[in-house]
Amino acid sequence: MxxxxxxxxxxxxxxxxxxxxxxxxxxxxxxxxxxxxxxxxxxxxxxxxxxxxxxxxxxxxxxxxxxxxxxxxxxxxxxxxxxxxxxxxxxxxxxxxxxxxxxxxxxxxxxxxxxxxxxxxxxxxxxxxxxxxxxxxxxxxxxxxxxxxxxxxxxxxxxxxxxxxxxxxxxxxxxxxxxxxxxxxxxxxxxxxxxxxxxxxxxxxxxxxxxxxxxxxxxxxxxxxxxxxxxxxxxxxxxxxxxxxxxxxxxxxxxxxxxxxxxxxxxxxxxxxxxxxxxxxxxxxxxxxxxxxxxxxxxxxxxxxxxxxxxxxxxxxxxxxxxxxxxxxxxxxxxxxxxxxxxxxxxxxxxxxxxxxxxxxxxxxxxxxxxxxxxxxxxxxxxxxxxxxxxxxxxxxxxxxxxxxxxxxxxxxxxxxxxxxxxxxxxxxxIYGQTEDTLYAHLYIAGTMKTFFQGNEVEIRQTHRYPWDGSIELRVDAAKAVDFDLALRIPGWCNNARVTINGETLKLDHLEKGYLHIRRTWSQDDTVSLELPMPVERLRSHSLVSMNQGQIALQRGPVVYCVEETDNGSNLAALRLPQESSLEIEYDEQLLNGIVKITAQGYRIQSSAALYSSDAPQRIPQSITAIPYYAWCNREKGEMRVWIHEI
Incomplete structure (x- = not known):
């Protein structure tokens, strides 16, 4: 172990x-x-x-x-x-x-x-x-x-x-x-x-x-x-x-x-x-x-x-x-x-x-x-x-x-x-885990930590705007040069991550259980820059999760999104998000203590007045807004759903 x-x-x-x-x-x-x-x-x-x-x-x-x-x-x-x-x-x-x-x-x-x-x-x-x-x-x-x-x-x-x-x-x-x-x-x-x-x-x-x-x-x-x-x-x-x-x-x-x-x-x-x-x-x-x-x-x-x-x-x-x-x-x-x-x-x-x-x-x-x-x-x-x-x-x-x-x-x-x-x-x-010769960065939460390797104090400061932005900087400060392995987690949701040390780009062709291991002699003001691209992803369920079939969930970085009635009107089950719709993001500092919201052009289906009908439903164009799931129900009470029908 x-x-x-x-x-x-x-x-x-x-x-x-x-x-x-x-x-x-x-x-x-x-x-x-x-x-x-x-x-x-x-x-x-x-x-x-x-x-x-x-x-x-x-x-x-x-x-x-x-x-x-x-x-x-x-x-x-x-x-x-x-x-x-x-x-x-x-x-x-x-x-x-x-x-x-x-x-x-x-x-x-x-x-x-x-x-x-x-x-x-x-x-x-x-x-x-x-x-x-x-x-x-x-x-x-x-x-x-x-x-x-x-x-x-x-x-x-x-x-x-x-x-x-x-x-x-x-x-x-x-x-x-x-x-x-x-x-x-x-x-x-x-x-x-x-x-x-x-x-x-x-x-x-x-x-x-x-x-x-x-x-x-x-x-x-x-x-x-x-x-x-x-x-x-x-x-x-x-x-x-x-x-x-x-x-x-x-x-x-x-x-x-x-x-x-x-x-x-x-x-x-x-x-x-x-x-x-x-x-x-x-x-x-x-x-x-x-x-x-x-x-x-x-x-x-x-x-x-x-x-x-x-x-x-x-x-x-x-x-x-x-x-x-x-x-x-x-x-x-x-x-x-x-x-x-x-x-x-x-x-x-x-x-x-x-x-x-x-x-x-x-x-x-x-x-x-x-x-x-x-x-x-x-x-x-x-x-x-x-x-x-x-x-x-x-x-x-x-x-x-x-x-x-x-x-x-x-x-x-x-x-x-x-x-x-x-x-x-x-x-x-x-946030971190440490063995005798390795420091693991499990989470990207900005702040300062101090630890020791071979009796030498090492300080690491994370700075970033995660989870809204994937640009992460870790400054390593060792008063005395010291060898240890810094292992950076590359999240499973991230593709095309990029890492540099003091401006020099590293290869990410070999990860050990999802971690990039950087073995070197660290000294004062060594800086590791990590870029984790955060496009909005459309997640789909395993086919055995029957109630989610034909639907998608939106995720950006580590954050899962939902739609609320206050943004999208009632009967959220009638919303349809086309596969080709562009998913736009915007950071709104005033909304829900500061969040990145997602918007897209979609449809609301409108059926005939009959309980059952052979008529195809109408598609009424509608803008769809999604907010982080954790922040739902902080405004007006109403409907909410994570899984959205896709067409």
Missing amino acids: KIASPVKGIVVEDLFWKKYKDIVADEVIPYQWKALNDELPDTEPSHAIENFRIAAGESSGDYYGTVFQDSDVAKWLETVAYSLRDHPNRELESQADEVIALLGRAQAADGYLNTYYLLKEPNKQWTNLRDNHELYCAGHLIEAAVAYYETTGKAELLNIAEKYVSLIDSVFGPEEGKLKGYPGHEEIELALVKLYEVTGKEPYLNLARYFIDERGRQPIYFIGEKERREQIQTEPSWNDDHHLNFGLGFAYQQAHLPVREQMEAVGHAVRAMYLYIAMADLAAKTGDAGLKQTCEKLWEDVTERKMYVTGGIGSAVNGEAFSCGHDLPNDSMYCETCASVGLAFWASRMLHLEPDCRYADVLERALYNGTISGMDLDGKRFFYVNPLEVNPFQACRKDQEHVAAERQKWFFCACCPPNLARMIASVEDH
Whole structure:
């Protein structure tokens, strides 16, 4: 394995991503703080902070919210930690410190920390791993603790997490007398690897390995757990058996087979992503070639058969799950924001295992499309479901009632907004990867990074207007001449890329897994110029994606486009884009926070008044305007579609 570790200490100065990071710092974090404290008017209450106050004995009342409500607080803390890297804020840090102190006061003497069980079912801890998310919440607490420690150097939350993990390690494992269980919702596995990375403590890695290896083994743990629970349970689980697993069996939790025997992505898409991330992490840490091979098989299934053009995954509303290959409906699909965020994280982890353009291309696709579509441009409204088509009939259809035509202020199940916020706040963690002698540029996000080769400091500054312009400059500054390999990703969407060093053109006749490797002695002011032509591309689906036949999707660079009613009128299904139509681009700084829009001359078909007719429809000339998919629904509410009929 060629492990390429992520590079830390990057300052983002990017036209596109700095705007998003500023919004997270200035708007999303304060907004979500209000949500967690039930201070948003006409919004579903969260009660998440209040649950901890009650658990600490500092307030009275009953537990409120989903069984995983604690995770919203943890993800808020994690987002704060990442944001403090480039947006220092003493008041915010003090606020976070107060929350951490509250968590410490709520923690039980033995280390246990889950407000649902502390308040609602205090004698039933570890009795419903299948449904009740104890270990999932613990995982998010661990991730927050690691992030906050790495950013601030403060160890209070890390100590709280380690105390909790010590308890968990005493409860679960292969040893006699321990429970042989694993979480119904994966998350703690990847978090334990992070905790191992920051502490170097081997038991954390061993516990992650145990949870991964135990999943899906016979007899299935959840069967015996349910039998034991029925002997003592006095009230139904929140996820009662009427809809448990949504008819998917244990595949819903990826527990149908041992993980190394899983060759197809099944079940709840977010759970699958978190499991696959942990598997990739464990393979990287242990050199487990078999686990790496399993990850590659699952990657192939997800990205070649079950992924939308936007980087959305999980097409079935039933179970928020993967369906069979090529079943990718546009109007009744699910594509939870959390699932695309998970896909981006998994792609980044696969890049750690092996730098390969196929992983970076999907990372980029998810980042610029299916993730950030989950939030409006001012950071105050959110999508849980990310459709590729919104039409006038959805309000009448039971199978599409989950598809919202506009973003919501908050959700009772509010996993997506904080998940998206932590991804944006830490986007710099995915830009570069480094081995002993090679620096990989996975993403083109403008800013400055510093690293070391052979003990010598190297600074690299990216400058450009990506994703709207493909002219990229990387200035390499080494105070002392140093040898290393700079590997530039040539995106899969790009043809005819051009690269020069200090004005000298390089040949691109040999790429290694999609990367151009430049091996040389670098010194001060070496400049690499990269030209990535960005013509508008017409994408077409595999013939098995039946609902997309005869239609095209527009993509320019990494950005996928859509048409909206506000630009093109109602009944978007009547639009026709001729194959010979020229696709014009224009950067509009005032539109939707600054975008490149696409225009073309096309038609609107107009049929006779009859429901069915043998008459050919008329073609009415019409200008068609397309905007980036991520920016839809930031103006008037209305129809939207990604796939446009072509003639």
